[in-house]
Amino acid sequence: xxxxxxxxxxxxxxxxxxxxxxxxxxxxxxxxxxMPTFSGGAHTVVxxxxxxxxxxxxxxxxxxxxxxxxxxxxxxxDDVGRGGSLFMHQKVKPGDEMVISYPVNLFSLDLRASKHxxxxxxxxxxxxxxxxKQLGHAGGNFELHYSVRTAALGSYVDELTAAHPDRVHVYxxxxxxxxDLARLxxxxxxxxxxxxxxxxxxIDWVHKTARAHGWPESAVHSEEFLAPQSGKPFSVExxxxxxTITVGEHESLLEAIEAAGxxxxxxxxxxxxxxxxxxxxxxxxxxxxNDHWLTEDQRKGCKKIMPCVSRFDGRRLxxxx
Amino acid sequence: MTIxxxxxxxxxxxxxxxxxxxxxxxPFPFHEDSYMYAVxxxxxxxxxxxxxxxxxxxxxxxxxxxxxxxxRVLADDPLRCQSLPHMDLAGWDTLELxxxxxxxxxxxxxxxxxxGDRWRWINRPMGIDDTFTFLDKTxxxxxxxxxxTRQTQGxxxxxxxxxxxxxxxxGMVTTQADWSLDFDIGMxxxxxxxxxxxxxxxxxxxxxxxxxxxxQQGAPVRRLNWTxxxxxxLDTSPENYHKWGPEKTTxxxxxxxxxxxxxxxxxxxxxxxxxxxxxxPIRGYLIRLEDIVTVPKWGRRLHRVLxxxxxxxxxxxxxxxxxxxxxxxxxxxxxxxxxxPGCFPD
Numbered sequence: 001x002x003x004x005x006x007x008x009x010x011x012x013x014x015x016x017x018x019x020x021x022x023x024x025x026x027x028x029x030x031x032x033x034x035m036p037t038f039s040g041g042a043h044t045v046v047x048x049x050x051x052x053x054x055x056x057x058x059x060x061x062x063x064x065x066x067x068x069x070x071x072x073x074x075x076x077x078d079d080v081g082r083g084g085s086l087f088m089h090q091k092v093k094p095g096d097e098m099v100i101s102y103p104v105n106l107f108s109l110d111l112r113a114s115k116h117x118x119x120x121x122x123x124x125x126x127x128x129x130x131x132x133k134q135l136g137h138a139g140g141n142f143e144l145h146y147s148v149r150t151a152a153l154g155s156y157v158d159e160l161t162a163a164h165p166d167r168v169h170v171y172x173x174x175x176x177x178x179x180d181l182a183r184l185x186x187x188x189x190x191x192x193x194x195x196x197x198x199x200x201x202x203i204d205w206v207h208k209t210a211r212a213h214g215w216p217e218s219a220v221h222s223e224e225f226l227a228p229q230s231g232k233p234f235s236v237e238x239x240x241x242x243x244t245i246t247v248g249e250h251e252s253l254l255e256a257i258e259a260a261g262x263x264x265x266x267x268x269x270x271x272x273x274x275x276x277x278x279x280x281x282x283x284x285x286x287x288x289x290n291d292h293w294l295t296e297d298q299r300k301g302c303k304k305i306m307p308c309v310s311r312f313d314g315r316r317l318x319x320x321x
Numbered sequence: 322m323t324i325x326x327x328x329x330x331x332x333x334x335x336x337x338x339x340x341x342x343x344x345x346x347x348p349f350p351f352h353e354d355s356y357m358y359a360v361x362x363x364x365x366x367x368x369x370x371x372x373x374x375x376x377x378x379x380x381x382x383x384x385x386x387x388x389x390x391x392x393r394v395l396a397d398d399p400l401r402c403q404s405l406p407h408m409d410l411a412g413w414d415t416l417e418l419x420x421x422x423x424x425x426x427x428x429x430x431x432x433x434x435x436x437g438d439r440w441r442w443i444n445r446p447m448g449i450d451d452t453f454t455f456l457d458k459t460x461x462x463x464x465x466x467x468x469x470t471r472q473t474q475g476x477x478x479x480x481x482x483x484x485x486x487x488x489x490x491x492g493m494v495t496t497q498a499d500w501s502l503d504f505d506i507g508m509x510x511x512x513x514x515x516x517x518x519x520x521x522x523x524x525x526x527x528x529x530x531x532x533x534x535x536x537q538q539g540a541p542v543r544r545l546n547w548t549x550x551x552x553x554x555l556d557t558s559p560e561n562y563h564k565w566g567p568e569k570t571t572x573x574x575x576x577x578x579x580x581x582x583x584x585x586x587x588x589x590x591x592x593x594x595x596x597x598x599x600x601x602p603i604r605g606y607l608i609r610l611e612d613i614v615t616v617p618k619w620g621r622r623l624h625r626v627l628x629x630x631x632x633x634x635x636x637x638x639x640x641x642x643x644x645x646x647x648x649x650x651x652x653x654x655x656x657x658x659x660x661x662p663g664c665f666p667d
Contacts, residue, residue, distance in 0.1 A: 006539035036538055039597040065595065102539040108597040110483055111407040134595075137456075138410070218484050267535050275535050 006102040034068035038103035040131030045101040057084040060126040064133040076123040082250045107223035114191030116142040121198025147171045228252035231311045237318040253307035271309035285314010326385045337553035348373040350545040354625040358520040365541040376426040394495040400503045404491035412466035414593035475604030496555035498548045518633040538592040546586040549640040578611035616666045620654035
């Protein structure tokens with residue numbers, strides 16, 4: 001049993017270069033109807049038809065959740081990744097037809113919060129753009145601390161500071177500016193929730209610092225999409241479907257399963273939601289677990305793998321799929 | 322499609338009746354001759370024409386009388402509808418989902434006209450024509466959840482999603498099978514399911530919670546649940562147990578076919594778009610045993626299911642004391658012939 005994944009047929013309405021690394025894409029529905037509303041923090045999974053292979057990458061929705069005319073995402077170019085962002089940057093043109101998933105939110109606002117304290121690093125700004133618009137309509141109390149490398153690479157800094165001059169604080173790495181987190185955490189009103197989205201190091205730092213300052217884990221929210229890692233090719237036996245497949249260097253295990261015509265459940269494709277959890281029937285070798293889902297005990301048990309981001313190095317792997 | 326609405330009661334003189342059409346479309350819950358708990362969820366896609374699954378929110382001949390009964394229960398006990406402060410947005414989500422669904426599915430009964438945030442809602446059967454501002458609750462006579470669920474059959478729980486769990490933080494509950502919103506409000510998924518026997522050991526709730534946390538917008542699911550109720554009483558609440566509990570002792574071999582009802586809940590689950598909360602409508606249907614047995618397959622099957630049900634379940638569902646009488650009555654309609662797979666009549 002898996003949760004259904006509803007899809008939306010879209011046309012690329014705009015492709016807009018934001019800066020040297022980031023490009024924004026605007027999608028409208030091909031059937032002319034309205035997009036579903038969504039909640040700030042939600043992402044969509046974009047299907048990319050690249051020759052004879054299909055990539056599915058998650059991107060946070062950054063447009064106003066109340067705007068049902070279109071969805072927007074921003075994609076940061078990754079020159080050493082598996083090629084999804086390069087495909088978006090180099091191949092996708094206005095007028096192209098694509099397929100995206102319904103919104104899924106794994107980084108929702110806690111609406112009980114008396115204040116939302118947002119910490120963004122680089123392209124991690126995108127879910128906050130939608131959350132800020134949502135809170136703006138409802139008169140919500142938020143404060144954003146946004147760390148960027150340089151002014152030239154500071155995506156959406158100008159529009160954020162223009163719209164919310166008292167609530168948005170920007171820090172520039174090249175000016176040796178940094179978020180003084182300890183001081184920030186000290187002055188927050190009771191009932192504040194913290195949200196962090198950015199590089200892994202930043203997320204770990206925020207969790208660690210907040211914990212050290214006595215913040216409950218339930219008041220600290222993070223979202224980190226793991227791009228599936230490249231790695232050595234390996235072969236896998238799919239026991240239920242009686243197929244043996246090879247996972248290529250720049251392909252995820254989940255993508256290889258799908259390419260073999262085997263249905264597998266998924267939602268986030270980033271190792272966070274748990275939907276694609278798969279039973280291991282036999283193995284001779286080492287797991288390369290890259291997910292946020294399995295517990296330490298489950299990893300030691302070698303009975304589970306999350307095929308959206310994790311890999312295997314060894315002679316034999318048999319999955320219940 | 323025109324529905325002839327009944328004028329009937331669910332208390333006192335209990336004039337509730339199902340028409341022959343309502344009997345044929347009854348959502349009979351047993352797909353085989355035995356029953357055990359399972360994560361029996363399936364996509365909530367449009368079902369056969371005329372069935373209770375045809376539309377997203379089923380409207381049937383009991384609509385107006387059920388809404389009158391809800392107003393009566395709320396007048397006695399306003400705590401049947403509650404919404405914690407952070408659930409306002411989910412209330413608006415609910416109002417939007419029900420209004421848009423009903424206006425599309427029953428255009429002869431309901432209309433919704435939207436001009437930006439200015440909405441006009443027409444509910445023809447109830448004689449309502451209101452204009453209000455979406456997301457501004459000062460423009461409605463009740464909060465958004467209470468407003469729309471005073472016009473929609475079935476109970477509604479709204480579950481907030483946080484900390485990898487679901488929390489019952491809002492609801493409208495006046496037609497419940499012996500559970501209380503006022504007691505459960507603010508509880509987590511495992512807390513409000515704690516009283517259910519056997520299912521925990523089967524791992525049903527672990528799997529169900531994991532599935533529900535990933536439930537997606539645009540992909541609602543449904544399941545059926547059931548219990549047994551003496552007299553067609555919608556409000557079998559713990560708050561009013563002193564009124565309906567003793568009625569279990571009024572059953573005799575002569576009246577069991579008329580007084581004993583099978584109560585089926587068509588439960589659906591929806592991811593709400595603006596709040597990321599989950600809407601859990603629980604739509605109850607009642608049918609007398611003597612009406613069930615007019616469908617031979619159902620008569621045979623219900624006899625076998627109730628006869629073989631584990632004691633724990635018959636106890637939890639509240640009919641252990643009357644089970645022998647019920648099974649004896651139903652046995653007259655079971656000739657031992659095999660039954661066809663699936664829930665629908667042959």
